[in-house]
Amino acid sequence: METGPRSPLKSTVVSDLERNLEQVRERIRSAAARAGRDPGEITLIAVSKVFPAGAIREAYALGLRDFGENYVQEFEGKAPLLRDLEGARFHLIGHLQSNKARRAAELFDSIQSVDTEKLARRLNDAGKPLEVMIEVKLSPEESKSGLDPQAAAPLIAAVRALPNLRLRGLMTMPPWFDDPEDARPYFRRLRELAAHHGVTGLSMGMSGDLEVAIEEGATHVRVGTALFGPRKHD
Numbered sequence: 001m002e003t004g005p006r007s008p009l010k011s012t013v014v015s016d017l018e019r020n021l022e023q024v025r026e027r028i029r030s031a032a033a034r035a036g037r038d039p040g041e042i043t044l045i046a047v048s049k050v051f052p053a054g055a056i057r058e059a060y061a062l063g064l065r066d067f068g069e070n071y072v073q074e075f076e077g078k079a080p081l082l083r084d085l086e087g088a089r090f091h092l093i094g095h096l097q098s099n100k101a102r103r104a105a106e107l108f109d110s111i112q113s114v115d116t117e118k119l120a121r122r123l124n125d126a127g128k129p130l131e132v133m134i135e136v137k138l139s140p141e142e143s144k145s146g147l148d149p150q151a152a153a154p155l156i157a158a159v160r161a162l163p164n165l166r167l168r169g170l171m172t173m174p175p176w177f178d179d180p181e182d183a184r185p186y187f188r189r190l191r192e193l194a195a196h197h198g199v200t201g202l203s204m205g206m207s208g209d210l211e212v213a214i215e216e217g218a219t220h221v222r223v224g225t226a227l228f229g230p231r232k233h234d
């Protein structure tokens with residue numbers, strides 16, 4: 001046991017991140033309880049975009065192991081500062097252009113934003129075992145990323161046939177709503193789509209709507225603001 005002069009301080013000073021993390025974990029626990037689910041089957045992905053490598057290190061020290069980043073170029077700058085974080089897993093959750101696929105495959109353990117066969121093939125060609133999710137666009141709103149659900153079957157089949165890719169689930173990001181209840185139909189739709197294709201993972205739910213997503217079956221929630229605070233830009 002540590003008995004140095006620093007230990008009393010350590011036990012009383014709680015950082016913002018530590019407090020936020022406790023709140024997010026409590027939200028996950030109670031949503032899981034309401035849904036009769038085991039909270040242990042829900043992976044909390046800390047979305048660290050815009051925040052420096054130091055924020056990831058602090059989160060890691062508090063026990064977080066899964067981190068979500070949106071931009072290959074931004075993470076390229078942080079990755080060298082994080083090499084020693086054993087067991088940390090980095091997920092690319094932002095749109096990926098196929099010309100950056102090789103670099104993304106080197107930097108990340110998992111790519112959640114696969115939305116074309118061309119991108120899937122490029123990721124496979126990088127030659128490294130990679131977990132992937134397929135990003136589905138469930139609303140007609142203008143957005144450049146995400147696959148039309150009608151086109152899910154061929155892409156799922158293509159990903160399953162690529163030897164370096166392991167299909168871990170489907171991912172979605174509903175339009176922004178003030179009332180998280182309004183996101184429920186999108187989460188439900190993703191769950192039904194996944195079940196229809198025999199896919200088990202569901203990456204859905206963010207700071208504002210993670211409870212609803214968990215009630216609808218989320219296996220991965222992607223949480224930024226509720227952990228790290230507001231982003232100045234992204």
Ligand SMILES: *Cc1c(COP(=O)(O)O)cnc(C)c1O
Nearest residue numbers: 047093206207222223224225226
């Ligand atoms: C930024 C982002 C998140 C996190 O959003 P918060 O509302 O800050 O929790 C989750 N998923 C994706 C794809 C994002 O780009």
